[in-house]
Amino acid sequence: MVVDSYKFLPRSFRPYYEGRGPFPGEEGPVWAPFAKRLAESKIALLTSAGLHHEGEQPAFDLDRERAEPDWGDPSWRSIGEGPVGVAHLHINDADLLADPEIALPAKLLAQLAAEGTVRAAADNHVAVMGYQERSLAGWRETTAPAIVAFLRDQQVDGLVLAPA
């Protein structure tokens, strides 16, 4: 069975995604071997669903995106325990608010750690907002290095990235 990548995408949007190839300068393979056993590894999750801890963290900047439709907030949030809000203008957030585990299954990962599938789940995971401006400048210069440092500080061995 081969997944149809465009099954749920409006047909008129398909040309924006199909056959675009790599970004210029990023044609080469991206690879880091995973040397440890899963049962010896600490794992973190990253979602692009725009989650944040409401009342504790600022939401992603949707007002600026409304004013500048080509722009998307390149910042990121640390997601630990506690209720979350959603700031993402490109998806219906009803199911995400009802069950954030569909985007960031932190409780499930903690359960897998308790069962021994992985050694540990990170205490704090990562959320970004998936709609970004095309150059990804903020991501390259600030967001990605900051997330890498955040995960290294937690001694994370592997990261599961989940697009929204």
Added chain:
Amino acid sequence: MMPSVAEDRRAPRIVGVEFPFGHAFGVAGDRAMHRRVLELALRVLAGAQAFGTRVDLDVEWPVPLREAYRSWQPKEPSPIVKRLLELRNG
């Protein structure tokens, strides 16, 4: 959700799911489905031997396509979609 785009953009390891946007791990409340996706992702993370490994999950979304297609979309078009529609409609 769009594994062919992940391949294009050079993701090193990919798990494909045929789920609507906003639902990377499955149906809200369906813990068994979430577990299938996450366990597969962990297996691919640790077990893939080479760049570009892609494994698709053979799980059909349990909602009729037309309903699922409508329900993932926001009530109002996003700003960029609104702009594109305005350009298209003159």
